[in-house]
Amino acid sequence: xxxxxxxxxxxxxxxxxxxxxxxxxxxxxxxxxxxxxxxxxxxxxxxxxxxxxxxxxxxxxxxxxxxxxxxxxxxxxxxxxxxxxxxxxxxxxxxxxxxxxxxxxxxxxxxxxxxxxxxxxxxxxxxxxxxxxxxxxxxxxxxxxxxxxxxxxxxxxxxxxxxxxxxxxxxxxxxxxxxxxxxxxxxxxxxxxxxxxxxxxxxxxxxxxxxxxxxxxxxxxxxxxxxxxxxxxxxxxxxxxxxxxxxxxxxxxxxxxxxxxxxxxxxxxxxxxxxxxxxxxxxxxxxxxxxxxxxxxxxxxxxxxxxxxxxxxxxxxxxxxxxxxxxxxxxxxxxxxxxxxxxxxxxxxxxxxxxxxxxxxxxxxxxxxxxxxxxxxxxxxxxxxxxxxxxxxxxxxxxxxxxxxxxxxxxxxxxxxxxxxxxxxxxxxxxxxxxxxxxxxxxxxxxxxxxxxxxxxxxxxxxxxxxxxxxxxxxxxxxxxxxxxxxxxxxxxxxxxxxxxxxxxxxxxxxxxxxxxxxxxxxxxxxxxxxxxxxxxxxxxxxxxxxxxxxxxxxxxxxxxxxxxxxxxx
Numbered sequence: 001x002x003x004x005x006x007x008x009x010x011x012x013x014x015x016x017x018x019x020x021x022x023x024x025x026x027x028x029x030x031x032x033x034x035x036x037x038x039x040x041x042x043x044x045x046x047x048x049x050x051x052x053x054x055x056x057x058x059x060x061x062x063x064x065x066x067x068x069x070x071x072x073x074x075x076x077x078x079x080x081x082x083x084x085x086x087x088x089x090x091x092x093x094x095x096x097x098x099x100x101x102x103x104x105x106x107x108x109x110x111x112x113x114x115x116x117x118x119x120x121x122x123x124x125x126x127x128x129x130x131x132x133x134x135x136x137x138x139x140x141x142x143x144x145x146x147x148x149x150x151x152x153x154x155x156x157x158x159x160x161x162x163x164x165x166x167x168x169x170x171x172x173x174x175x176x177x178x179x180x181x182x183x184x185x186x187x188x189x190x191x192x193x194x195x196x197x198x199x200x201x202x203x204x205x206x207x208x209x210x211x212x213x214x215x216x217x218x219x220x221x222x223x224x225x226x227x228x229x230x231x232x233x234x235x236x237x238x239x240x241x242x243x244x245x246x247x248x249x250x251x252x253x254x255x256x257x258x259x260x261x262x263x264x265x266x267x268x269x270x271x272x273x274x275x276x277x278x279x280x281x282x283x284x285x286x287x288x289x290x291x292x293x294x295x296x297x298x299x300x301x302x303x304x305x306x307x308x309x310x311x312x313x314x315x316x317x318x319x320x321x322x323x324x325x326x327x328x329x330x331x332x333x334x335x336x337x338x339x340x341x342x343x344x345x346x347x348x349x350x351x352x353x354x355x356x357x358x359x360x361x362x363x364x365x366x367x368x369x370x371x372x373x374x375x376x377x378x379x380x381x382x383x384x385x386x387x388x389x390x391x392x393x394x395x396x397x398x399x400x401x402x403x404x405x406x407x408x409x410x411x412x413x414x415x416x417x418x419x420x421x422x423x424x425x426x427x428x429x430x431x432x433x434x435x436x437x438x439x440x441x442x443x444x445x446x447x448x449x450x451x452x453x454x455x456x457x458x459x460x461x462x463x464x465x466x467x468x469x470x471x472x473x474x475x476x477x478x479x480x481x482x483x484x485x486x487x488x489x490x491x492x493x494x495x496x497x498x499x500x501x502x503x504x505x506x507x508x509x510x511x512x513x514x515x516x517x518x519x520x521x522x523x524x525x526x527x528x529x530x531x532x533x534x535x536x537x538x539x540x541x542x543x544x545x546x547x548x549x550x551x552x553x554x555x556x557x558x559x560x561x562x563x564x565x566x567x568x569x570x
Contacts (some may be wrong), residue, residue: 042394051086055404059552060091061168068431073411095169095275105161109155125151131180155181164405167393170275171217174392178224183394185223191402192395195224213468216389227390228412229421230461231440233280234381236361237353238346253382254284258327260505266331267345267354270491271483274339276357278483282475283386289317314474318525324520329490330501362437387470388461418445422454481528481537488551496559503566513565
């Protein structure tokens, strides 16, 4: 056999490279770019050289959370079983990217089962409906069609994607996955959250983890998912930047971020890329709805029914909320792709304030804390402007290591995991490297003894929850519409929106120009709940793109008119 270096194909390649030096240099440059990140990537110190078991977790959580929970649970498993555990974290991006990955992987896995195991032909209809929330496995009195049979087969299978646990995100995302059938309560072998509900009944209930708090779901009643810690929307701000801008009052409400003095100083994330940020915008709208409903109740009812009065308030609150989002977006520097950038920009002083969940805000505050305990970064959850929600955990259908997955969920919901969320770094039972600054989900954890150790010992989320009642029927069905509308109103035409807003502010807030800027009649509440919602639910990318282009062009033109009117008025 010839030596590899003497192979004819290799000899021809060498000759070509010698005769084309410029092309060879370009090719080598491309190879360096492609292989450099892999060659330069440092060894993963969290990966043991040898392991007995492996737990695969899909998550949007930060490296700090992954490190603390990974190390603590691996040590816990070692002490319990004597086995070395490899916690294999998979981080494809934010919640939107994770949702797309789950759908793609489960559809591909089901296709293999459908074709190879069942020997049946695969169709585009089955691909679109096997995970669909709209397809019923069967209809009474009617023979199931092929798509219904596929849906029933999927829900009755143990098909998996090689991942055990979904950890982190929003309750909405977990509810959608549970309805699609990718998350399961258990696998019939005493695993999953359903088995934990039997083993630890005190953890699940009004004294532990309720099903709902102030209208927000905290866990699935069947055990398909459960909140792991509490999340709350709020404002992270830089005190030094506020002083530089001449803003004496620290922000305390969503309306504060619409102040023109914050122009170019607000850090925002595209809600289409982050479920947690979309939740922030939903809370803002809900607050405006509640205010408008209460005002409507104070006016003479006339011939209107209580239901009509409430609907009128909800519709008015929707418009107020969307206009408030529009003004805050007009103050924004730009929209980032990930919510983790918001606190970093505020910490560095590149933005005065930003909208984020409490964990990011409190972590930024922790990282900038001086020796005397003070910090240049602050965080506030607007009073009456946000509910408390949960960051959940769940087990995937077909989890390859269901036993270890169940043990991890038990660890997270048990005392060891709840302490990791809220104890100071180095405290007994607390995190070892970084304080996570999150709030426990179990009501029974907030004892005087535990609170004495907690970082945020004065936070009483279950008591504060009464200040805001979430009405899922008001905005829940429009959650994706909110994401979509913020994009076409604020993200896509951001340059035009900023220019128009700046001209209006510089022109003394002329009423005619402001009226044109804030004309949102094309995206009223009824439209968002009906036609826009149906277009998005159809998952027809062509129709969604056409609608986005139509509305985007409309608002670009509208902002341009407002700009010219403001300049003429000035």
